[in-house]
Amino acid sequence: MNLKIAIQGVAGSNHHQVALDYFGSKITLVECLSFDALVQALLSQKADQAVMAIENSIAGSIIPNYALVHQHQIAITGEHYQSIRHHIMASAGQKMEQIEEVHSHPMALLQCKDFLGQYPHLKLVEAADTALVAQQIAEKGLSQVAAIAPPMAAQMYGLEVLREDVQTIQNNATRFIALQLRDQLELEATKQGEINKASLRFITDHKRGSLATVLNVMSDCHLNLTKIQSLPVIETPWKYAFFVDVTFEEYRHFEKAHALLTIMTEHFQVLGEYTNALKS
Amino acid sequence: MNLKIAIQGVAGSNHHQVALDYFGSKITLVECLSFDALVQALLSQKADQAVMAIENSIAGSIIPNYALVHQHQIAITGEHYQSIRHHIMASAGQKMEQIEEVHSHPMALLQCKDFLGQYPHLKLVEAADTALVAQQIAEKGLSQVAAIAPPMAAQMYGLEVLREDVQTIQNNATRFIALQLRDQLELEATKQGEINKASLRFITDHKRGSLATVLNVMSDCHLNLTKIQSLPVIETPWKYAFFVDVTFEEYRHFEKAHALLTIMTEHFQVLGEYTNALKS
Structure with missing residues (x-):
């Protein structure tokens, strides 16, 4: 049976292309006209997995999508980079x-x-x-x-x-993430693939240097930061949460950092563990 | 003579309200239908100063606006927070x-x-x-x-x-910045007001822990981080620049950090020095 993949947009969209490149041609598309609808397709199990644009090299992160991932019981299971042509x-x-x-x-x-x-x-x-x-x-x-x-x-x-190619910046890479309901994650299966990247969210207090302390721990644990973004905590303006992506060579290093950061920060959350799609 | 203030949008917009609240009622509006046009109004000296939305507590930073500030010879001269009502x-x-x-x-x-x-x-x-x-x-x-x-x-x-007030999040604060041509900055005048916040941009190399090292220096210099955002460097996908806002109690602390970070990072740039609009 074909894997049902939710995409934002209709057949022929960038999301469709990414779904084919990432999951292969044996998929059934679930077309969604918004990112909200895409998450709903996962939650209602109309789709097995989903593909979602998360950042591009021009506009940066698609912040509302970070919020969607963090607010629902879904996990990032992979990433894919696509050079966008218009x-x-x-x-x-x-x-x-x-x-x-x-x-x-x-x-x-x-x-x-x-x-x-x-x-x-x-x-x-x-x-x-x-x-x-x-x-x-x-x-x-x-x-x-x-x-x-x-x-x-x-x-x-x-x-x-x-x-052809009327985009201003020719080198416009967009990063997509693959998503799945947390309940449906086959943890063993996931961990068999090489896990060398993770997406995290946490909140720190406002004391001077508290983010530096967190980053020092990550550095001591041999984690490499590939992205950081502070984001206002909704309903509490100007209190910031952090979305951070890290890469690592050994999973035990990540486990150590995970244990320390759970104690050091508020609401520490692993949004997903997956394979880094970029060769370093 | 009235100060000519460029706003995004037309009279009656949120930008208009912010211009009145920040600069007072004796202003002449320069209405601009895009943020690009707003920057052009400053560059062509059609406007003396401008007001620009830069982030809100729902969607986060307006990234293309950060790029506009960084790419042109304009400086941030102040900030203003407005609770948005729809x-x-x-x-x-x-x-x-x-x-x-x-x-x-x-x-x-x-x-x-x-x-x-x-x-x-x-x-x-x-x-x-x-x-x-x-x-x-x-x-x-x-x-x-x-x-x-x-x-x-x-x-x-x-x-x-x-x-009235049909916005989902009632507490939707948006941060606006005031902008001016760098050539027209009256440095002495600016420094007479209390300078206790700065917006910075820099690029670090990809070595593990290099951002942590930068944040450690900031913390050692008594700077408090209120915002951090990594952003892809245009035309070089996945090489990241950082936009950082810091607050400080003494200007000499900022000067010390400024000197150190100029040496430690690439393309260190002060986008503006101004008065923190939030009481801490």
Whole structure:
């Protein structure tokens, strides 16, 4: 039976591409039109696992997604990096000169700001998903309207690519995480793979140097910090929680740090333990 | 002569309210429909100073704004915290039951998710600015359409408030920064006010513990960390820069840390020195 994978967006989206690259082609897509819906698909067991964008090299972390992971009984089981490509696509026969509106996700429009700046007459319209716009242009046979969407969407919906790679930053890596209900984690199975990265959340008190003390412990335990982010604690403005990613060579080093940090910090939480997708 | 203050959005927006609260009522507004345009207004000297949202207690930092500050010759000269209130407003005589569309900024729609969830038939339409939507409803005398916008927008454009405070989190503080061209900073004048907070940016190498070492120096110099954020270095995915806010009691402590960190880190930059708006 195919694994049911929840993605944000519809078939042809970046999330779809990542699901194929990460889980292989034998999957059944569960299309979700928001990240909230994606988490609900896991909680209601409509999906076995999910793929979720978590940060990119332009805009940084997608903070509300960190909150979704931390607030629900779901765990990060892996990560995948994808270089995001944006093409401009429209119904067959349309030329760039005929286009009057460009529809896409706000983040995609932002990422193509320099290109779009060359066409100041274009009306930019924000949409819920890049591939969804491509699908709608194809279904309705729209003219004078183009989508900014991934290469896969053009193939999938039979649209013509008017311009390739219109993103401003060519090297736009986005990090995706794989998610699963905590109840369904097969711990033994997970631990058989190489666990050399973990995502953590904790709260420290406001004393000067308390974060430095935590980072010293991590360093002493041979953990390498790959990401840190302070975040206001909701309902308590300006009290900060920390989201931290660490990599390590030996799992026992992580276990030692885990034990120490549980004592040293408030609400210490392991959001997931998984295999580092980047070679160091 | 009135001080010309650039804001994101139009009169009646949260930025307008903050400009009045921070700079007083004797200002001339320079309305900008994007944060890019706001920075351009400073660079072209159309505005003397600017007010910019930088983080809120729900979504965290507005990362692209950090990039704007760091990439241009502008400095942070102050900060202001504002508790964001969202009202639902429409043309006079409209009732909540008659509303079919709600227009607002995507962030405002997100912040009112729970309230809007009670009206699943409502079509949510994303717009560039909260107050701009209120203005358009008033000018066009639209019916069946409501805006989510700040209280001030209802007064300013003569709209009727249908529901007050529809934000999900009642305690939604947003942090704004005041900005000025670096060339125009009157250093002496600035330093006369109490300087007890600074915003910094630096890059560290990837060695284990290098961030801990930096934070140890800060702690040794009696600096208190109020915010930390790692951010990918654009065009070099997964190499991280750090944005850090620190508070201190004595300026000489900050000067000492400044001297040490300039040697210890790459591209050390003081984005601004100013007065902490929060009592500790």
